[in-house]
Amino acid sequence: MSQDCIFCKIIAGQIPSAKIYDQGGVYAFLDIAPVNKGHALVVPKKHYATLFDLPDDLGREMLAALKNVGRAVMTATGASGLNVGMNNYESAGQLVHHAHFHLIPRHDGDGLTLWTQHAYESTEEMRKLAQAIAAALG
Ligand code: AMP
Numbered sequence: 001m002s003q004d005c006i007f008c009k010i011i012a013g014q015i016p017s018a019k020i021y022d023q024g025g026v027y028a029f030l031d032i033a034p035v036n037k038g039h040a041l042v043v044p045k046k047h048y049a050t051l052f053d054l055p056d057d058l059g060r061e062m063l064a065a066l067k068n069v070g071r072a073v074m075t076a077t078g079a080s081g082l083n084v085g086m087n088n089y090e091s092a093g094q095l096v097h098h099a100h101f102h103l104i105p106r107h108d109g110d111g112l113t114l115w116t117q118h119a120y121e122s123t124e125e126m127r128k129l130a131q132a133i134a135a136a137l138g
């Protein structure tokens with residue numbers, strides 16, 4: 001447990017949460033400021049800061065929980081879609097430094113717009129970047 005982490009305190013029961021799921025190494029609860037009602041957060045019970053810190057076996061357990069909780073969020077809210085999101089590091093909007101996935105129920109015409117997309121300057125620029133990323137793979 002990280003002493004100054006709000007999600008660790010929620011998991012330890014020191015701060016109240018609207019709990020949905022508590023199994024194995026995974027906990028899920030409602031986001032206090034939902035994008036849409038039913039917006040849930042799925043988190044590892046142990047403190048890991050980002051996606052890159054999560055052990056792979058826990059990642060598998062989290063994927064199963066995301067599917068299970070995601071289906072339940074859709075059923076309970078009557079949603080016809082679901083966004084799964086994760087912010088890693090402050091530049092990407094991560095405010096709580098305990099890894100977590102957002103499950104956001106979506107409804108036709110709910111008006112939520114996601115990020116703006118842009119064009120590459122050329123297919124050459126795009127191809128070079130794909131090569132650079134492939135070369136950086138571990
Ligand atoms: P992120 O920007 O990805 O780090 O998201 C952190 C999320 O945690 C935000 O959507 C907050 O609304 C949510 N949050 C912060 N404190 C609490 C809390 N005490 N209970 C439930 N959700 C919270």
Ligand code: ZN
Nearest residue numbers: 005008047098
């Ligand atoms: Zn934590």
